[in-house]
Amino acid sequence: MKHRWSGAGIGVVIALALLIAFGGIRYDGFLGSYNILTVLRYNSMFALVGLGMCFVIMTGGIDLSVGSVAAMASVVSAYLSPYGLLPGLLGGVGAGLVAGTLSGLIITKLKILPFIATLAVMLAASGTGLLLANNQSVAVSYDSAFTTLGQGNLLAAFKPEWIDGDNAGWMGTALGLFFNFPTPAWIALVAYIVGSVVLNARPFGRHVLAVGGGEEASRLMGLPTDRTVFAVYLISGGLAGLAGVILAAQFGAGQPIEGIGWELFAIASVVVGGTLLTGGKGSVFTTLAGVLLLGLIFTILNFENGMGWISLSAYWQSVVRGAFLLVVVILQSRLARTAPA
Structure with missing residues (x-):
C-alpha cells in the first residue's frame, strides 16, 4: 500500500x-503562451476525469462510464446555462454524482464487477444524453456567465497593463501566463491539490490504497471497504460531471457524443502515471503528468503535420494512445514480476 512516486511515476515526469524540451527546440511557438494556455485549457477536462479514474483504479476497480457521463452532464448543464453559472455547474456535477452513485450502489450492494457495472452505467448515460439532447448539440446561453467556466481566465481582470507591452521581458511573459491561466486549468489544479491531500494526508487515502491492496484483507481489518469503494465511484462520477460542465462552457454547446474514448484517455493517463491497474499503489500528481504527456504527444503530432514532413489524421491519435498504453502496461507487468516481495 504505497502512495509514493514509483519508478514509472518518476519516469513519466x-x-x-x-x-x-524537444517541442521547444523543434517547433516555433511550441513554448509560446498561446500554445501553453491552449493545451492547459483543453486538457483540463481530461485531467478531471483522470483524477477520478486514479482513485477508482487505486482500489483495483475501473470506471468505463466517465466519457458518457461527461457528455450527458454537458447536455444537462447546457440546458441550465440560461439560469446562470451556478445552476449550470450544479446541474452538470449533479448529473455526474447520480451516475457515480448508481455505479457505486451496483458494485457494493449487488456485488457486480466494476467492469460490468460501469459498462451498464456508460450505456445508460450515453442513451440519456442523446435522449435529452434529441441527438443533437444543445447550445449554451451566452447571456449568463456560464461560459466563463470554460472560456474565461480567472485572474485576467487583475492583470497589469505593462505585462502586454513590447518590453515586458521574461518576467512579463511569466506573469502573463499566470494572469491568463485558464479558469478550467485553475479548477483542475485545485482538484488535484485536494486529491493529493486526501490521498496522502487523510484516512480515506489509506483506505483506498488498502482496498486496492486486498479488499478481503481490508474488510477483515475492519476498514469501511464498501463505503470506500462507493466513495471513489461517487468522486469519479462527480469529476466526470464537472468535466462535462467545462466541455459545454468551453465549446458553447452540450455535446452528447463528445465523450467517446475519454475513459481510455483517462485509463491511459493513470497507468502511464505509474498507478497499478491491480490497485494498491498510485499517485495523484503523476497522473496529472500522464495527462499532460499524452496531451503533448497529440499536440506534437499536430505541429508535425503543420511542418509538412508527415500527414497524420486525427484517427492516429487513437492508434498512438492505444500503443502507448500497451507499452506501459507491458512494462508495469514486467516490473511487477521482478520487484522484490
Whole structure:
C-alpha cells in the first residue's frame, strides 16, 4: 500500500520534461503562451476525469462510464446555462454524482464487477444524453456567465497593463501566463491539490490504497471497504460531471457524443502515471503528468503535420494512445514480476 512516486511515476515526469524540451527546440511557438494556455485549457477536462479514474483504479476497480457521463452532464448543464453559472455547474456535477452513485450502489450492494457495472452505467448515460439532447448539440446561453467556466481566465481582470507591452521581458511573459491561466486549468489544479491531500494526508487515502491492496484483507481489518469503494465511484462520477460542465462552457454547446474514448484517455493517463491497474499503489500528481504527456504527444503530432514532413489524421491519435498504453502496461507487468516481495 504505497502512495509514493514509483519508478514509472518518476519516469513519466522525466518523459514529460524531455518532450517539452524537444517541442521547444523543434517547433516555433511550441513554448509560446498561446500554445501553453491552449493545451492547459483543453486538457483540463481530461485531467478531471483522470483524477477520478486514479482513485477508482487505486482500489483495483475501473470506471468505463466517465466519457458518457461527461457528455450527458454537458447536455444537462447546457440546458441550465440560461439560469446562470451556478445552476449550470450544479446541474452538470449533479448529473455526474447520480451516475457515480448508481455505479457505486451496483458494485457494493449487488456485488457486480466494476467492469460490468460501469459498462451498464456508460450505456445508460450515453442513451440519456442523446435522449435529452434529441441527438443533437444543445447550445449554451451566452447571456449568463456560464461560459466563463470554460472560456474565461480567472485572474485576467487583475492583470497589469505593462505585462502586454513590447518590453515586458521574461518576467512579463511569466506573469502573463499566470494572469491568463485558464479558469478550467485553475479548477483542475485545485482538484488535484485536494486529491493529493486526501490521498496522502487523510484516512480515506489509506483506505483506498488498502482496498486496492486486498479488499478481503481490508474488510477483515475492519476498514469501511464498501463505503470506500462507493466513495471513489461517487468522486469519479462527480469529476466526470464537472468535466462535462467545462466541455459545454468551453465549446458553447452540450455535446452528447463528445465523450467517446475519454475513459481510455483517462485509463491511459493513470497507468502511464505509474498507478497499478491491480490497485494498491498510485499517485495523484503523476497522473496529472500522464495527462499532460499524452496531451503533448497529440499536440506534437499536430505541429508535425503543420511542418509538412508527415500527414497524420486525427484517427492516429487513437492508434498512438492505444500503443502507448500497451507499452506501459507491458512494462508495469514486467516490473511487477521482478520487484522484490
